[in-house]
Amino acid sequence: MKRKVTLIMAMMLLVFTASAKKGPKYVFYFIGDGMGVNQVMATQYYLADLEGKMGYNPLCFTGFPYTGLVITNSANTYVTDSSAAGTALAGGKKTNNNVLGMLPDKETPVQSIAEMAHNKGYRVAIGTTVCVDHATPAVFYAHQPSRDNYHEIGIELSQSGFEFFAGADFHTPFTKDNSDEGNYVQAEKAGYTIVRGYDGYKEKAESSDKILMLEKNPKSDHYLSFAIDRNEDEMTLSQITTAAIDFMMKDPKKGFFMMMEGGRIDNAGHGNDAATVIQETLDFDEAIKIAYDFYLKHKKETLIIVTADHETGAMGLSNGAYRLNSKVLQYQDMSEGEFSAYLEKKGREIGDILTWEEVEQELKDHYGFWDKIRLRDSQTDRLRTTYVETFGMGPGELKEEEYYKVDKMSDEATKIISEVAQISWGTGSHSGGYVPVFAIGVGAEQFTGQMDNTEIPMKIKKLAGY
Template identity: 45%
Template structure:
């Protein structure tokens, strides 16, 4: 209670600091796919876990400024991540698929590049690959988001000080799919040191330009989902800590740091509610690192939290005047990891999996028949899919934007959504409003309904970057 009261007092006092000076330190958090109900659902889930009806606030939702943001692109009412990322980075609308370029493929200057020109240190970090759409929009200029090799070649040209994420998707294949020289020697030649994991990073020099990615052999596509994380896995919070340490070291001029919670979007594409809420919590833990920095520098720091678009059209309720979000706490793995466990079970049992084997796996990882009681119809749905894909062996993986899933895992996820009373409109993006939250110097600039292109302009105004 004392901790919460202290936070509210600090937030109240911060309102009086809005108009004082320029933001020397800027944190720009982007929750990919994070609409208002992804945030609201997370807070209601946390409350229900503690036996309460209502919300248990995240750190960033307690910031004194909050509003809503339109996300449409130049070419469509429903944006993709590259056009939305470009809008949030450059303050210009563009076509779906563009990375840091305008409608005629002309180069656009990002707020991060403006910060660098203003003499600030700059960092760009994410929970997915460094060359993915949102982070790329801050340093790269390419006509197509799928040009990962070419995007990586733009990284040293921006001359930023810190990059972090899971890795690089195509380090040695160009847009035509042809073999090409590896990007890593190119990074080294440009003066960057590459560190794989926190153990290597601990040996780094704070005055060098660097790139922090996962350990050798890890998934280059993304960090593990928070719900699946194991000891030793790299987390967004840890990359954020490292970036703050690096950018603030012997730095009197200030810094700009963009942080993307990239896998909120992935879990929404999968319609996996429990995993979504864990990803929002995970980003909040990264924001906590920025907030701790803010408390030490309240008159010099701005923190902005927003999203590029909403994904999935999540709805908290399925017809009854009720929710059962607390049931999601018994889901121990993502739907993607559950699919892997099922595939492993097939191999272990030489493709002769019994219904009792499957019930045990679902009980251990989803809480079914134990903490989570199922209706006859829900159990029938699971049993029918088991008969189809495990007994008759008519297996066909189901695909969403980023994953291929065992159909049995997909049915289990659907049942969990039914139990929790969460529904989804699609497996893709929507044109729904997204939220924006702000605290610190210049936060009053975000106290109105905004278009996504307004946000980098307002950050530049608060920080005094030349536009």
Template identity: 40%
Template sequence: MISKKNWICTAVVMSAFLIALLAAAVPKQPVAIAGEENGYYGKKAKYVFYFIGDGMAMPQINSTEIFKGTLNSSDPMYKEKLNFTVFPYQGMQTTHSTSSFITDSAAAGTALATGHKTANDVVGVDPTNTIKFKTMAEMAKEKGLKVGIVSSVSIDHATPAVFYAHEPSRNNFYEIALAMGNSGFDYFAGGGLLSPTGKKKDLPNALDIAKQKGYKVVNSQEEIMRLAKNDGKVIAIQPDLAAEEAMQYEIDRTNQLSLADFTRKGIELLDNPNGFFMMVEGGKIDWACHANDAATTVRDVMAFDNAIAEALKFYAKHPTETLIVVTGDHETGGMSIGFSGTKYETFASKINKQTMSFEEFDKKIKAYRATVGETNANLQDWLPILASEFGLVDLTAYDKQRLSDALAQSMLDSKKRAKDEQTYLLYGGYEPFSMTVTHILNQKAGIGWTTYAHTGVAVPVFAQGVGGEKFQGYYDNTDVAKKIMGIMGVKFQ
């Protein structure tokens, strides 16, 4: 028989053993260290690249990989990876705003820049316009990092604006332009300004005000390429801008600077011992998707990927100090790899025969309309152009009927065109003939679209470098911002 004393000793020993087992089974929480922010306990990134493909989700990415495969291989099943799709860490983010499951760029951008949700149309503030959300770019500047904002669309557009402006409407372009000059950021580049002198064009030029605040404003290729670190704060605007003060679509670009050129120049100007933060937006991916123009879309994704290649060159020199994050703000167009008319087949090489964007083709339509008037258009006039500029030589009777109907609509003044639901479903408010040409080409390539607006699907996130492992999993778009903030060593507010 065990004595009472021995029983007590045995119980004490067993209790201690069980406690030790339980302690070993419970995962240990990291011990907070002074200065650690937002749940990140690893090494901080000194250099942070944030690439946002506006309107870019998996359909745009996969389509581009398939398209690149057709350019570089005779194997119809070859798909060529992009620079960022081979990043070691990948996740998915949800994109809804506070007002809709289908976000716009202002709300999505605010989430990606500040870690806070807001309503569609709102830039950098809460839906009631009472709380200004501090952006990671502003935090980086306060920390002593240099900051750059680059976009292929106007620099006062929603996505670039959310990193430095706080407005109840994304359409407050003049106020956003003033905020750019007040930001103190070191490098703005790409597109121009939509409303530099206000809606009535009667206010002081925002670029002149920026000059008074110490910015050097340049808008020639020679001046941009000559920029050096001793030039201080810079606003570099692409010369010969396209519509809406944006850079050219990549498919239309000739000798103008590319998004990669502006990214490379930004790295040169921002590089310093304290580090830097740079956001680069491929903004015209979104615009091409709104217009359901697949060839223009994939070319702009490729241009975006070329800009990422510039960051990777820098990363190769600073692999233990650099973070690169690539994502989109939402998907646009409901793009799909697959069309009912081609069933299980795709023919991506067909869109390589398109030589210009829908925007450039619109100019040809406008010139033709001015020549023949409303009633004298003839599809036969266009067949050689459709063959040479779009590769459309296998047109069916149904294709030609669609094209003839659309051409007739395009010959009308926009005010005279039908405004019913059927017309919108066919053309989405774009030039009817141009839209029908690209739709037919896309469909023959096996590419489909569901909308001329955004969709609510989740968007991928790709990361490489310091803290990149944090971007694995499935999370909200606000978490992308919080993760970057933590890895950059600034506190989410």
């Protein structure tokens, strides 16, 4: 009798142990390109400031129970780029800046956790708000000595066999000499159904084995529009995430690995455009909410990781005045680049140089200057000086080919609204600062404290059994 009881207890222990070690079946990996600690904090302060209260309003992902700080240096410099950081986040190996999915020798490939998962039978989805062959998405399926080998990266996309890709478009779908059939044909021959926009996905998803979801009418082959500039009919990261989950769950028994990138936080950081950084971070959070809703239905099988590849802009939450005034950023209603394009278009429409009075009105309408935001006399003088540097003394002053070079004007306006918001910037490039990691779900407790970026994919690999 004792022997029988002992045997039963041993079997129960084995079952319990196996159950306890069961890893996540569904893995979400969100990467906010350029999203440092201060980008996240600025967004939370902004939400509270809009309500007129002191403190912060948490985002969905900042409410995750486990958090840590991530070190981002590459193999050859303390300030990484996206390809080196992405290689670390995807494959757990350091490489040099500009190298993608390979070791510094530019010969040895680094296998990504997406490739590992796929080899184990999991379905894989890769989505981004930039082009599908950009550095961060590319490190999960491509191996190139240079991140700039966009066409070759596009070829590897088709060869990966991953079930779902989404982004703005291919960066370089054709070679200069048309030496091959191009990335679109290559994808179709590899079994991908190319769809345009979320509506296109919904029309073709049911009958497709693999999906390549691109923007319907992209303003740029490289990027989806910033959230602050986006029209209602343009594709979003939330739509990409929704489509990816839907497509992955066509075969739910297999489980999935999914990487979603908020790629334009970085672009806004390069432009030191605080309002656009915050709106991109909020947009990123909206996509994470969709994954979180999935988690609530599959708590015992899901892991969500949110992190970043590096910080961009050396964003500071003060410019020396011991206060922030971030609520003024609500009055900027388009990105720096979009405002520049808007002024150029307006000038072309009238066929002449915009007057100072016309530019002044646009600054009131799109930045809130003077009407909603009080400027110092010195700031107004800077805008007037920039007007002269940009447009000359007015109509007819500049040569025809110089009429519409208005980047200086939008750049100065964006600098000034950051000053009024009490936000400072240390660089127009990347910085070597910490980035955060947030986690919830099966094994999330592993993602706490200080860690190197190479540790994150290795933890995921171990937990999921890739």
